[in-house]
Amino acid sequence: MNKKKSQKLYLGWDVGGAHTKLSVIKPNSSSFHIYRCHLWESLDLLSKLVNSVCSKYNKRFIIINVITMSGEMSDIFKSRDQGVKDILNIFKSRGDENYVFSSKKPFFFKPKAITNTKSVSSMNWLATAKFLETCVNNAIAVDIGSTTxxxxxxxxxxxxxxxxxxxxxxxxxxxIYTGILRTPLFAVTNQVINSKHRFPVIPEYFSNMSDIYRIMSDIDSRKDYSNSCDHRGKTYMNSLVRFARSLGFDYQPQHERKLKNLAKEIKLIQKSFIMEKIIATMENNFLKKEKINLIGLGIGSFLVREICHKTKLAYKDFNTFYNGNANKLFLPSDIAPAYSISMLLKFKNEQN
Incomplete structure (x- = not known):
């Protein structure tokens, strides 16, 4: 056998309804990717993506796919059970070595061994938890993604x-169904108040939270991977136009300052909501004297950092658990479940 072909390549897949996240762990390097893959449009999109990625590597490496998911709830499937089966069938149709992350010990199974799909359905959060069990003692990890x-x-x-x-x-x-890209404004609040003026938020898909964070310059444009509501450009100016539309008026240059102030208020509403949930979780699970870290994950990890600054809690970046090159567009914190399963299975195989 070719020497290179004898080397194992771990591909960690986190298959979501809107995006599929991929962790590529080579023997001496790694890379991390986020692909727009709307399952509700066609399951062929995922099939083409899997075939494209695996074909890229299968001549040089023994491919080991490790799969977790939340995309099985997409309305293209008649049930979550069918969704899990259809997603796994895409991987089973290839000749690669495949493992599925499950809530049942020993956590990694061949797809054909999965008899209860509930142990697989939307368990991507648990994949991150199992990885963190190997890294930290007391912590609350908050993964703020595009939608949840x-x-x-x-x-x-x-x-x-x-x-x-x-x-x-x-x-x-x-x-919590709130995220920093795809969440519509009206899911965060039905009104925003600024300078004693009330601005009702129209319950229509005119804009989403990515517009707010674009206006606030909080998200890296290279990581701005979701569609805009009107499918127009994801620029600062286009976001102002969409945001104004959600408030019931057409954008004019004289509105810019007002809209920036209103965007700041909406950001604060969402951040305060998440902060309340974090504090309640902390109070329900830890004593005040216990030292804990708040771990930030996802494209919205900057919000976790801001919450820590406000509450004086200790912040820890998920990327501190990664020893590779940090000068990359996407890092493990952006795709934590995919990274976690790829590393956990790699650790397990190396110990055997």
Whole structure:
């Protein structure tokens, strides 16, 4: 066998409904990627992506795919159960070595061994938790993505989350449907007040939170990977136009300062909402005297950092658990579940 072909390549896949995140772990290097892949449009998009990535590497490496997901809830599937099966079938159709992350020990299974898809469905948050169990003792990890926020509790080196599926996690505020790109403004607030004036927010998909953070210069344009609501450019000016439309008027240059102030208020509303959930989680799981870190993950990790600054909590970046080159567009914190499963399986195989 060719020497290079004898080397193993770990591909960690986190298949979401809107985006698929990929961790590529080579023997001596790594890379991290986020692909726009709208499952609700066609499952062929995921199939083409998987084939393209695997074909790129299969002549040089033994490919080991490791899969977690949340995209099974996409409305292209008749049920979550069918969604898990259809997503896994895309990987099974190839001749690569495939493993699925499950909530059941020993956590990694061949796809054909999965008899209960509930142990796989939307378990990407748990993949991150299992990785963090190997890194920290007491911490709350907050993964703020494009659409959702995951709160993960690690106490004495063990994940203490009470919820597992979406329903139970939502009811316990361990899963919050708010993110910094795709979340529509009206899901954050129905009005914003500035200088004693009330501005109702129209409940229509005219703009989303990416416009707010674009106006606030909080997101790197290279990481701004979601579509705009009107499918026009993701510029500062276009965001002002979309934001004004959500408030019921057409943008004019004299509105710029007002809109920037209103954007600041909406950001504060979302940040305060997330902060309240974090503080409640902390109070419910830790004593005041216990030292804990708040770990920031996802494209919205900057909000976690800001929350720590306001509350005087200790902030820890997820990327401190990565020893590779940090001068990359996307880092492990941007794709934590995909990175976590690729590293966990690699560690496990190297120990055997």
């Amino acid at each position: 926020t995951d709160i993960i509790i690690i106490k004495n080196g063990v994940c203490k989350n009470m919820g597992y599926d979406d329903f139970s996690r939502l009811s316990r505020s361990e899963l």
